Amino acid sequence: MKRRARRRRRLLVAGGVGVVAVVVVVLGVSGAFDHVIKELTLPLRHEDIIRQQANDKDVDASLIAGVIYAESRFRDQTSRAGARGLMQITPTTAHEIERLSGGTTFKLNDLSDPEINIRYGTFYLSYLLERFDGSEVAALAAYHAGPSAVDEWGGSSLTIDEIPFDETRDYVEEVLDKRQDYRREYGQELGY
Numbered sequence: 712m713k714r715r716a717r718r719r720r721r722l723l724v725a726g727g728v729g730v731v732a733v734v735v736v737v738l739g740v741s742g743a744f745d746h747v748i749k750e751l752t753l754p755l756r757h758e759d760i761i762r763q764q765a766n767d768k769d770v771d772a773s774l775i776a777g778v779i780y781a782e783s784r785f786r787d788q789t790s791r792a793g794a795r796g797l798m799q800i801t802p803t804t805a806h807e808i809e810r811l812s813g814g815t816t817f818k819l820n821d822l823s824d825p826e827i828n829i830r831y832g833t834f835y836l837s838y839l840l841e842r843f844d845g846s847e848v849a850a851l852a853a854y855h856a857g858p859s860a861v862d863e864w865g866g867s868s869l870t871i872d873e874i875p876f877d878e879t880r881d882y883v884e885e886v887l888d889k890r891q892d893y894r895r896e897y898g899q900e901l902g903y
Contacts, residue, residue: 753780753889753892753893753896753897754780754784755776755893755897755901756785756825757785757797757826758772758776758900760825760826760829760830761775761776761829761833761901762901762902764829764830764833765833765901765902767833768833768836768837769837770833770836770837770840771890772893772902773893773894773897773898773903774836774847774886774890775829775832775833775836776889776893776897776901777887777888777889777890778798778836778851778854778886779798779829779832780885780886780889780893781882781886781889782794782797782798783798785797787823787825795819795822795823795828796822796823796824796825796828796832797825797828797829797832798828798829798832798833800822800831800832800835802819802822804835805817805819805822805831807835808831808834808835808838811834811838812834835854836850836854839851839853839854839858842858843866843867844867846867846868846869847887848869848870848874848883848887849861849865849867849868849869851882851883851886852864852869852874852879852882852883855878855879855882855883856879860879
């Protein structure tokens with residue numbers, strides 16, 4: 712009888728330890744799983760460069776992250792139109808950025824360097840925000856469709872509903888939505 716009681720207690724203790732071990736593993740794995748899901752659905756890389764450029768150029772870091780997400784999902788790539796890098800800068804826009812910023816040493820391959828690409832893209836975003844009197848909608852629409860198109864659509868007073876092209880309207884909405892997601896999910900990494 713005593714032997715059975717001890718055996719039962721040992722089995723109960725072993726079972727309890729087993730349950731605790733399973734809970735620890737599941738929680739540990741779910742934390743890792745949550746991180747993997749977050750990384751797949753809302754990736755963030757080069758946050759140190761984003762923070763630095765946001766501070767240097769007085770642009771919201773989460774807005775920069777939202778643009779990078781909408782443009783490239785944080786993958787260095789070249790589009791069919793020739794736009795390059797994380798912020799998908801075309802060679803023409805890169806030369807315009809070089810002219811506006813007073814640079815003289817730009818090379819097309821520079822756009823594959825995340826630091827240079829984010830620096831150029833943030834400079835251009837800052838320029839567009841200033842050009843369109845701080846209107847994020849107008850600046851983002853211009854980043855996507857060009858400043859002259861936004862001038863035709865109403866300039867600084869442009870609202871999302873007034874953007875005549877679905878692709879540009881969807882782009883602006885996506886960047887603004889992702890900005891909120893980045894601020895909520897990566898506030899500390901982006902310096903908030």
